[in-house]
Amino acid sequence: MKENIKNYMKVGTIxxxxxxxxxxxxxxxxxxLKKILIDDYFDAVEISWNKxxxxxxxxxxxxxxxxxxxxxxxxPRLLITGMNINDLDEEKRLTALASxxxxxxxxxxxxxxxxxxxxxxxxxxxxxxxxxALVKSxxxxxxxxxxxxDMPVILEVFDFDVDKKSLIGPAAYACxxxxxxxxxxxxxGLLTDLSHLPQTRETPREGILPxxxxxxxxxxxxxxxxxxxxxxxxxxxxxFYFPDSxxxxxxxxxxxxxxxEIGYLGTGRRPIVSFExxxxxxxxxxxxxxxxKRVLNEAWAKLEI
Numbered sequence: 670m671k672e673n674i675k676n677y678m679k680v681g682t683i684x685x686x687x688x689x690x691x692x693x694x695x696x697x698x699x700x701x702l703k704k705i706l707i708d709d710y711f712d713a714v715e716i717s718w719n720k721x722x723x724x725x726x727x728x729x730x731x732x733x734x735x736x737x738x739x740x741x742x743x744x745p746r747l748l749i750t751g752m753n754i755n756d757l758d759e760e761k762r763l764t765a766l767a768s769x770x771x772x773x774x775x776x777x778x779x780x781x782x783x784x785x786x787x788x789x790x791x792x793x794x795x796x797x798x799x800x801x802a803l804v805k806s807x808x809x810x811x812x813x814x815x816x817x818x819d820m821p822v823i824l825e826v827f828d829f830d831v832d833k834k835s836l837i838g839p840a841a842y843a844c845x846x847x848x849x850x851x852x853x854x855x856x857x858g859l860l861t862d863l864s865h866l867p868q869t870r871e872t873p874r875e876g877i878l879p880x881x882x883x884x885x886x887x888x889x890x891x892x893x894x895x896x897x898x899x900x901x902x903x904x905x906x907x908x909f910y911f912p913d914s915x916x917x918x919x920x921x922x923x924x925x926x927x928x929x930e931i932g933y934l935g936t937g938r939r940p941i942v943s944f945e946x947x948x949x950x951x952x953x954x955x956x957x958x959x960x961x962k963r964v965l966n967e968a969w970a971k972l973e974i
Contacts, residue, residue, distance in 0.1 A: 681713030681943035741776035753789030755803035788836040811854035825860040828868035832903030847883040858885025867915040881931035890945040921968040
C-alpha cells in the first residue's frame, strides 16, 4: 500500500502483553504506559486491570492528554485468577461475572471504546451446557455495558484444544455463538487474532470469513505450534519470526488482505489493529515492540488492495 497506514487503522499495542510486568494488575508505575503514549506510531492502546485506584486515575488522565484511543482487555482478570465465565458451578460463574463487570467499570473510567473478554475451559461431555452458561454471562455483560453507555462487548476467539483450551473458537463455532448474542444485543462482537489462527488450524480466510459479520476488533501476533517441546509453544505470543513460529510478514499481509475483504479495514474507517506480542524469556520489551513495528511496516508496504 502506498497510502499511509494511519488512513486505514489505528495501530495499537496491548500494554499488558508488551510490558507483562503489569499483567497481574499490580502496576509498579506508569512508566511503561507512558512509553506507548509518547510514541506517535500508536493511535491506540489496550489496557487491563489496575488494582491501584490512584494509578488508574492517573492513567486515565495521561490517556486523555495523549489523544490516544483506549480499549480494555479483561483477559488477565480470568487467566491470572483461574476464573471461568462459563463455569458450570453457578457460584463460580457469578464470581467471574462480577470481576468482568468491575472490568467494565474500569473501562468506563479510562474512556475505553470497547471491552474484550474470553471464554473459559470446558469439557467435551458438557460442552452444550458450557455454551449456555457463556450465553447467559455474555448477555449479562452486554446489558451491563449498555447501561453504562453502550460500550461494545467483544469476545476474543481463542484456541480450543492447544493451550488456553477455551470454549470459543474455532471460527464456525464462534459465529454460532455470536449469532445467538447479536439476536438480542447490538453491542456485541468478536475479536480475531492472527496469533490464534495457527492454534485453531485455520488460515486467515478460514478464520475470518465465517465471522465476517461479527468482527469488531483485531490483534496481530505469532505462535509456535509445531511441537509442545519447543520454546514458546502454545499461546505465548512470541515476536514475529521467533524460532519455529508460524507468522511473519507474508502471513500478516494475508491477514490484512482478508480484513480489507470483509470491510473491517477500508476507506473512511480507522478501527483498532493491535500488536499482541509478548517478550519471551529475557527479551527486551522495548526492542521486541520495535520489531513489531518493522514487521507491520514491511507487511503494509507489500500489501496490494
